[in-house]
Amino acid sequence: MSGAKMYWKVGELAKMADVSVRTLHHYEHIGLLTPSGRSEGGYRLYDQQDVYRLMQILCLSQVGMPLADVQQVLAQYPDGILGHLKQHLKTLSERIEQMQVIRDRLQVVMHKIADNQQPTWLDWAVNPELITLYQKWCETDDFDTLALYESYLRQSAVWQKQTASFAQLQSAGASDELLQAQAWDIRANFEELTDFNLYCYAQVWGEGVQTSFATVSTKTLNDIAWCWEQLHLQQWCSMLPDEAGTVLQHTHHQAIVAWPSIVALLDALDKQSVEPLQAYTNMEQWLSALSLANVQHEKQLMICFLTEPALNKGLCLNDARRKQWQAWLCHVLTRSEVAKGRK
Secondary structure (H helix, E strand, C coil): CCCCCCCEEHHHHHHHHCCCHHHHHHHHHCCCCCCCEECCCCCEEECHHHHHHHHHHHHHHHCCCCHHHHHHHHHCCCHHHHHHHHHHHHHHHHHHHHHHHHHHHHHHHHHHHHCCCCCCCCCCCCCHHHHHHHHCCCCHHHHHCHHHHHHHHHHCHHHHHHHHHHHHHHHCCCCHHHHHHHHHHHHHHHHHHCCCCHHHHHHHHCCCCCCCECCECHHHHHHHHHHHHHHHHHHHHHHCCHHHHHHHHHHHHHHHHHHHHHHHHHHHHHCCCCCHHHHHHHHHHHHHHHHCCCHHHHHHHHHHHHHCHHHHCCCCCCHHHHHHHHHHHHHHHHHHHHHHHHC
């Protein structure tokens, strides 16, 4: 009859909601879902409002909420459940975003295998936490374009010739000076070829590279990085007093390892996506670690950075980053002189 109220028996509701009768009995026992009526034969009867409440219970339970909390949230309806649903939607959106990144990674792997290419260690990184770690210093665009840069380097005659030449010179027992000069050119050329892409820089020249990149072996990449670092250190030491140079020999490597974090801060400053004070604090900590907190050495290091352009080579500093870096160095030096004049 039109307008008649619809009821479901416990078995019917259990089947419709894909839960067990025992679950509905438990919900009734704890006061979470009480049937609105009983039939003449004593059977439980659930109306449309009961069904609606059950759907809410199941939804919140799937989010992982304990039944005791579900009861409290439903007692605050609609405000209580709305807030939790918003949080659940946010969590789902984050998971979807992670799954999309994983999908993209797998597509890269599939394309490389189909083209008879060897996927890199990064290509197999489908763990969301690992991907997040990779992305911590980089913009999303940097991450997404890494495969493009690797493909470009693979096809670059200059890159292939330089890296192959380095490996040949090393096998032939070439002098450290020759290998260091070759490594310096390779590093500078790499920046131009990858358009100073920070993620690509960190992947290839980061600490303990564990995979080949653009057909260059892991050993060759590590050796190039080491030779470049030694020449960079020599340039530093030639511009500093002996005492400061001695300190730098112990701190230079770790400073280079941490350098990508400074580059990321320079990008953030340029885009105004970080509080300047926070960025400056981290940059000061980096410089302090490089000089072992010696104020005079810090000043000497900053002056070298400002007056010797060669020291900025191979550090992924494009024009925008270099301007931010030099502006900060000038600010610190000026502040130091002002403070000195007040004493």
